Amino acid sequence: MAIRNIREMGDPVLNKxxxxxxxxxxxxxxxxxxxxxxxxxxxxxxxAAPQVGILKRIVVIDVTGEEPHLLINPxxxxxxxxxxxxxxxxxxxxxxxxxxxxxxxxxxxxxxxLQPFELEGTELLARAICHELEHLDGHLYVEKVEGxxxxxxxxxxxxx
Ligand code: NI
Numbered sequence: 046m047a048i049r050n051i052r053e054m055g056d057p058v059l060n061k062x063x064x065x066x067x068x069x070x071x072x073x074x075x076x077x078x079x080x081x082x083x084x085x086x087x088x089x090x091x092x093a094a095p096q097v098g099i100l101k102r103i104v105v106i107d108v109t110g111e112e113p114h115l116l117i118n119p120x121x122x123x124x125x126x127x128x129x130x131x132x133x134x135x136x137x138x139x140x141x142x143x144x145x146x147x148x149x150x151x152x153x154x155x156x157x158x159l160q161p162f163e164l165e166g167t168e169l170l171a172r173a174i175c176h177e178l179e180h181l182d183g184h185l186y187v188e189k190v191e192g193x194x195x196x197x198x199x200x201x202x203x204x205x
Pocket of ligand 1: 133134135136176177180
C-alpha cells in the first residue's frame with residue numbers, strides 16, 4: 046500500500062491512450078491497491094491509472110466512500126438521459142467546471158481476476174464512470190467544460 050504521486054494537467058502522460066490489461070500480476074494488484082489509497086487520500090471519487098503515470102486501462106471509483114468499484118478494460122455499453130453539473134478532477138486541482146453527461150450509464154468491465162461483469166450507475170456514479178473512462182483515452186474533462194473553468198474556492202465559497 047502506498048500513496049502515489051498524482052499527475053497534473055500539462056503532464057503528457059495524461060494525453061496518451063492506455064493499453065488493455067491482459068494479465069493480472071502482483072504489480073497490477075499493487076497498482077490497484079495504491080490507486081484506491083491514493084484516491085481516498087485525495088478525497089476523490091475516482092482515479093484512472095494514467096493519473097498515477099501508468100498507461101493501463103484501470104479505473105477505481107467510489108462516489109459514496111463505501112462502494113469501491115474497480116473497472117479493468119471498461120467499455121460503455123449503454124447511456125441515457127442527461128445531467129449538467131459541476132465536475133472536477135484530481136489532475137486539475139482547485140478547478141471546477143460545468144459538464145453535461147448522461148444520467149445513466151451501463152459499463153462492461155473486468156474484475157481483479159479478469160472476470161467480466163456489468164455495472165450500472167446513475168447521477169454521480171454515471172458522471173464518474175464517463176469521466177474516468179475518458180482518462181483512459183487521454184482526455185480530460187476540461188475539454189468538455191461549458192463556459193469557463195472556475196476556481197473551486199469561488200464556486201463553493203459559501204460552503205466553507
Ligand atoms: Ni479526472
